[in-house]
Amino acid sequence: MHMTADAREVSTSASGATATRDIYLPSERKIISGGGTPHVVAKDFSIYYGEFEAVKKVNADILSKYVTAIIGPSGCGKSTYLRAINRMNDLIPSCHTTGALLFDGEDIYGKFTDEVLLRKKIGMVFQKPNPFPKSIFDNIAYGPRLHGINDKKQLSEIVERSLRKAALWDEVSDRLDKNALGLSGGQQQRLCVARTLAVEPEILLLDEPTSALDPKATAKIEDLIQELRGSYTIMIVTHNMQQASRVSDYTMFFYEGVLVEYAPTAQLFTNPKDRMTEDYITGRFS
């Protein structure tokens, strides 16, 4: 196992029911009180595509209500790891896992786990904005409707609340009945965030949410992450190290399927413990 002492420290110290360890936060951010509850816990967790081990024996706690960024070069397994958390990898027939991945103490890959219920609690926003070819309203209301809310008034409330949370309400409130595919890429991505928020998840998984967006739209998404921070447990996979350092509280660095380093963001970027991490964040390889 190739893992730094620090990452192990986080993992072990946070696995207690309510760890109260001081958490490093950049000075410009508000301190989140009562944080440090592990939300997703990986124990010797590996993911295979057929014979190929894409993610190797990860041990890590993702802390509740914090933003955790996952960085690493292409093909390092960071997306695979993220998608394992709400079992999106189930779509790939050859994919299987070993070890344990716990969500609120329950095994995500347990025999009796209802993956539909799980995905309701662990929402995901994808690399490319993927609104449905329906109206903006129907896009947001899709999730709530699935879960049995059909009352028009209640749906309208949810739609407005979700769009406001995603900072999109002001831009689209007058054209909720228009097709969502008519929105700009950045708006579409925020719509996808709003759509995910509408089912009131506990965890928000963001898989390179800005890679298809221009800098302005990217800034808006980053602002949005700041807004949502503290209300949701957020995990974001990103190629952009500046982005990771801007938006996250914790950063995980993956290399060739191994979780190399997992530390508070500022620490990882200013004082990495591992040579590999240092090489990566200083741009010696990518």
Added chain:
Amino acid sequence: MNLGTRKILDRSFTAVGFGSIAVMGIALLIVLVPIITNGVGSVFFTGTLEHRKMLFNEFGRGNTEELVKENAVSEVYRQQIYGMLSAFESELETMDAEKKQDYLSKYGPVKTALQTLIGPLPGEAEAILTRYKYGQTRWGKAEEKLHEFLYETKWDFSNPDAMSKEYFVSRATEFEGTSLVKLFPFVEEHLEDVLRPEFTVYWGFLTDSSVDSHIFGGIWPEIQGTFFLAVGAMLFAFPLGVIAAVYFTEYAREGFFNSILRSANSTLAGVPSIVFGLFGLAFFINTLKVSESKSVLAGSLTLAIMILPTIIRAAEEAILSVPKTYKEASLSLGSTKWNTIMTVILPAALPGIITGGVISLGRAAGETAPIIFTAAVSVGSAIGLADVFSSPTPALSWNIYNLASEHEAAAEIRHVQYGMVLSLVSIVLLLNLSAILLRARISKKLKG
């Protein structure tokens, strides 16, 4: 490869491409032009008084007063013709036996030809078949018949090494020296006064039943039968096909069993339709006994089996072309697989599925072989919706074949056959056009 050769190759390929498209276009023109020009003739033509009388008697259509008036005018000339006939008949009585026998043998065909031309002659027993109750209803045909009346067709067998040659002998010359000789120029001159040709638009061709196996009347039973059969086939094949496609694309695991199913499906798509027809007879009628004998139900089921592989393939393609991201988005919101399929994947795949469906509908409407043994009859009236489980029906495709090859008076009613062909081609084209429009509309809605 150097630039020059490459350019020449590119050019020559363009030329070959253009050439093949031109050949296709010409072929299409050669096929379509006669279909359209002749087919249109079944509705728009120069109709005679006989046609109007037929419509009045068989379908109760037309203005009685005008018809009486017209008939009176026509009758003036008819009476003169009848007068000439009876004059000749009395003249026959005065001849000696041998001469009389000679003229009688020539007079018989003259009477028959005249009867064909202007309808029943006085003093004859009323015809049982409707076709013998009227003269020529279409002016074009009347002109042909006039020629047959004026000239006897004979064959020249003098050269044993060649095909015999057709030649015409004027009937008038055969009756030289009798009173009948006046008849021929009179009929030639006054045929228009007797038959009173007039431009006719007969929409009833599309909405009337046929009279006396398509000699008169329209093709509504065939149109309706085709509609019943095709729609019936779709009712069975479309849901089944879409469900099968969903299974193949979303549920089936790749494996031996699945690949066998897929290749079986592809093979079925290539089976000749006559095989499906025989299968339908053996399976649906003889084994399952869905009906006593031929029925719309059995025909629809057979057609359904025939178009099922195409529908499955089209639906599969359509479902596979739905972006995977839709599915991911839906699942990540906590949707079940079933819900995802019903609310996201199928709606997005709908344009493709519908296109496949309507093209199959067109194919079902046009197929002949599968319904020969299972559903089609050559002559029949339009059946009610309640009879589809037990009654066979006429259908365009089968009746086109029947009129072209087996009908006892096929040559007399080519216009009906062409009318059927044009109707069938139009129905299929309309279906395909509606598929294109529907697809465009749904795609536009999906794209926003």
